Amino acid sequence: MVQILTRPESLTTTPFHYCPGCTHGIAHRLIAEVIDELGLGEKTIGVASVGCSVLAYDYFNLDMQQAAHGRAPAVATGIKRSLPDRIVFTYQGDGDLASIGMGEIVHAAGRGENITVIFINNSIYGMTGGQMAPTTLMGQKTTTTPQGRKRENGFPLKVSEMLATLDGAAYIARVSLTDPGQVVKAKKAIKHAFTVQKRELGFSMVEILSTCPTNWGMSPVIALNYVKDVMTRYYPLGEFKKPEGV
Amino acid sequence: METVLMKGNEALAEAAIRAGLKVYFGYPITPQNEVGEYLAKNLPQAGGIFLQAESEVAAINMVYGAAGAGVRTMTSSSGPGISLMQEGISYIAGAELPAVIVNMMRGGPGLGGIQPSQSDYFQATKGGGHGDYRLIVLAPSSVQELYDHTMLAFDLADYYRNPVMILGDGLLGQMMESVTLKPYVPAYPIPEKNWATRGRKGRTPNIINSLYLDPEKLYLHNQKLFTKYREIEEKEVRVEIINESAEFFFVAYGSSARISLKVIEFLKEKGINAGLIRPITLWPFPSATIREKVLKSQGFMVIEMSMGQMVEDVERAVMGQKPVYFYGTAGGIVPSPQKILAKTLEIFEGREK
Ligand SMILES: Cc1ncc(C[n+]2csc(CCOP(=O)(O)OP(=O)(O)O)c2C)c(N)n1
Ligand code: SF4
Numbered sequence: 093m094v095q096i097l098t099r100p101e102s103l104t105t106t107p108f109h110y111c112p113g114c115t116h117g118i119a120h121r122l123i124a125e126v127i128d129e130l131g132l133g134e135k136t137i138g139v140a141s142v143g144c145s146v147l148a149y150d151y152f153n154l155d156m157q158q159a160a161h162g163r164a165p166a167v168a169t170g171i172k173r174s175l176p177d178r179i180v181f182t183y184q185g186d187g188d189l190a191s192i193g194m195g196e197i198v199h200a201a202g203r204g205e206n207i208t209v210i211f212i213n214n215s216i217y218g219m220t221g222g223q224m225a226p227t228t229l230m231g232q233k234t235t236t237t238p239q240g241r242k243r244e245n246g247f248p249l250k251v252s253e254m255l256a257t258l259d260g261a262a263y264i265a266r267v268s269l270t271d272p273g274q275v276v277k278a279k280k281a282i283k284h285a286f287t288v289q290k291r292e293l294g295f296s297m298v299e300i301l302s303t304c305p306t307n308w309g310m311s312p313v314i315a316l317n318y319v320k321d322v323m324t325r326y327y328p329l330g331e332f333k334k335p336e337g338v
Numbered sequence: 339m340e341t342v343l344m345k346g347n348e349a350l351a352e353a354a355i356r357a358g359l360k361v362y363f364g365y366p367i368t369p370q371n372e373v374g375e376y377l378a379k380n381l382p383q384a385g386g387i388f389l390q391a392e393s394e395v396a397a398i399n400m401v402y403g404a405a406g407a408g409v410r411t412m413t414s415s416s417g418p419g420i421s422l423m424q425e426g427i428s429y430i431a432g433a434e435l436p437a438v439i440v441n442m443m444r445g446g447p448g449l450g451g452i453q454p455s456q457s458d459y460f461q462a463t464k465g466g467g468h469g470d471y472r473l474i475v476l477a478p479s480s481v482q483e484l485y486d487h488t489m490l491a492f493d494l495a496d497y498y499r500n501p502v503m504i505l506g507d508g509l510l511g512q513m514m515e516s517v518t519l520k521p522y523v524p525a526y527p528i529p530e531k532n533w534a535t536r537g538r539k540g541r542t543p544n545i546i547n548s549l550y551l552d553p554e555k556l557y558l559h560n561q562k563l564f565t566k567y568r569e570i571e572e573k574e575v576r577v578e579i580i581n582e583s584a585e586f587f588f589v590a591y592g593s594s595a596r597i598s599l600k601v602i603e604f605l606k607e608k609g610i611n612a613g614l615i616r617p618i619t620l621w622p623f624p625s626a627t628i629r630e631k632v633l634k635s636q637g638f639m640v641i642e643m644s645m646g647q648m649v650e651d652v653e654r655a656v657m658g659q660k661p662v663y664f665y666g667t668a669g670g671i672v673p674s675p676q677k678i679l680a681k682t683l684e685i686f687e688g689r690e691k
């Protein structure tokens with residue numbers, strides 16, 4: 093029998109705890125596949141953040157550190173500066189990265205810290221039960237914007253566009269996981285990001301537009317369509333910054 | 339062995355380099371800036387890395403990452419910055435990571451001032467961050483001790499896998515004194531860091547974590563931490579006693595201890611046999627040493643550059659069996675030996691009446 097698809101070595105056999113239709117799981121798998129394909133499993137250290145992916149260290153078959161809310165880029169900096177020949181990545185939600193951890197992410201990018209950031213943007217706080225995130229769309233209903241996000245709640249932040257303006261940022265891309273074609277593109281972007289780090293070109297980040305069917309109050313399929321039809325209008329997909337030859 | 343004239347902050351930094359500091363992360367704040375400046379200049383030459391973080395919050399989390407990666411790491415700050423670091427300190431303690439944190443205290447609360455103080459005692463010894471945890475807290479009282487304690491701090495941190503705080507103050511950090519640059523000799527066997535996250539080559543993954551969602555598991559983790567803290571309390575109390583046979587004891591640490599020594603000299607001239615109990619570890623606190631002196635002593639006088647913090651631990655040790663007096667200053671004012679003497683004489687005269 094020819095096996096054409098197996099579990100990536102960089103994933104453990106622990107079943108994900110994510111809700112049905114949540115794309116955190118797909119993102120995990122893509123990272124693991126990329127790390128395997130680049131042969132980096134033995135030298136990679138991942139940093140789990142606070143949010144629904146707080147248990148990421150249970151799922152990646154890699155050395156992992158768990159970081160305080162928002163501080164993953166600082167923790168990753170500490171690891172990378174200590175062990176410059178290792179591969180270090182963070183896995184962060186939008187609350188983690190764009191709210192409490194905005195300072196840490198901007199400065200890690202500004203320093204050109206040679207780490208890779210996987211940024212899961214589901215435009216809401218998943219783990220704490222669906223409160224407004226900095227990435228929540230205008231008009232979007234959350235438990236703390238029950239009437240929909242309005243002007244007084246501020247405007248959604250476009251993190252990739254912002255970070256792409258920094259000289260230290262080498263590779264910045266936004267992808268989604270709404271259909272197999274997008275998944276393939278997302279994997280390519282993740283591979284670029286890790287390759288940029290491997291080649292010591294500087295800070296790399298892939299923003300993944302992700303679903304939160306549970307807190308959006310949508311079925312999995314409708315949630316995917318929401319990403320495709322609504323989210324990508326405000327958060328356009330694409331590569332915002334890319335070094336030559338990657 | 340070279341003996342040189344050096345600023346306290348610089349002696350501390352030099353000792354850290356010699357003890358094998360690999361990565362330093364910090365953010366400028368007076369009165370400890372010379373620590374970072376010295377390391378920026380000298381650590382790279384010694385094969386280490388200096389990085390100025392964007393904030394104390396980031397600095398302590400960088401320390402967390404580096405400690406998890408298994409290298410010797412340190413940060414330094416003063417009151418307002420240490421307050422920002424409390425989040426990370428709690429995580430470092432929770433994940434049982436070895437790290438050295440220096441607090442050169444200045445007056446507070448809030449932005450306070452930049453003059454020396456000892457008003458972060460509660461924060462250092464009773465927690466500061468969230469959760470049940472302890473730091474080992476060393477209190478040097480000279481430039482030489484800043485040097486010696488820094489080396490010791492790295493060893494204690496590695497041996498117990500626990501953060502160690504060096505609690506100095508602006509006076510010690512800024513003063514120049516002669517210091518003998520002793521070579522680094524580990525005070526403990528340095529355990530292999532086979533728990534560190536350095537890539538899983540040849541083994542199953544290592545995880546650095548302080549999350550225990552199952553209450554039973556968190557309870558067991560708390561128990562484990564407290565078993566370790568009990569061991570530290572049994573083995574690591576450090577204290578200096580000057581004039582064992584005294585009838586009246588000053589209790590003071592750091593700069594206050596040095597000032598107390600002068601008062602003791604004055605009192606001797608007046609025929610009063612006073613001595614000094616100087617806690618070198620503020621946690622674990624030398625309660626037993628103080629208790630031993632209760633029967634032989636007529637009383638205790640606690641001197642602090644604060645409105646009264648350590649005095650509570652002294653009172654706890656004395657348990658009401660003898661009077662515990664307190665003389666404190668605040669605002670960055672260093673207590674003068676003459677004023678302490680006057681207050682002490684009042685006590686003695688009052689008692690004689
Ligand atoms: C300092 C601190 N503040 C608040 C929290 C509570 N908290 C846990 S997860 C979370 C939001 C996470 O949202 P996001 O990063 O978007 O990830 P998601 O759960 O959506 O995947 C918050 C606020 C915390 N753990 N620590
Ligand atoms: S709450 Fe939302 S983000 Fe969290 S696992 Fe469920 S669907 Fe995913």
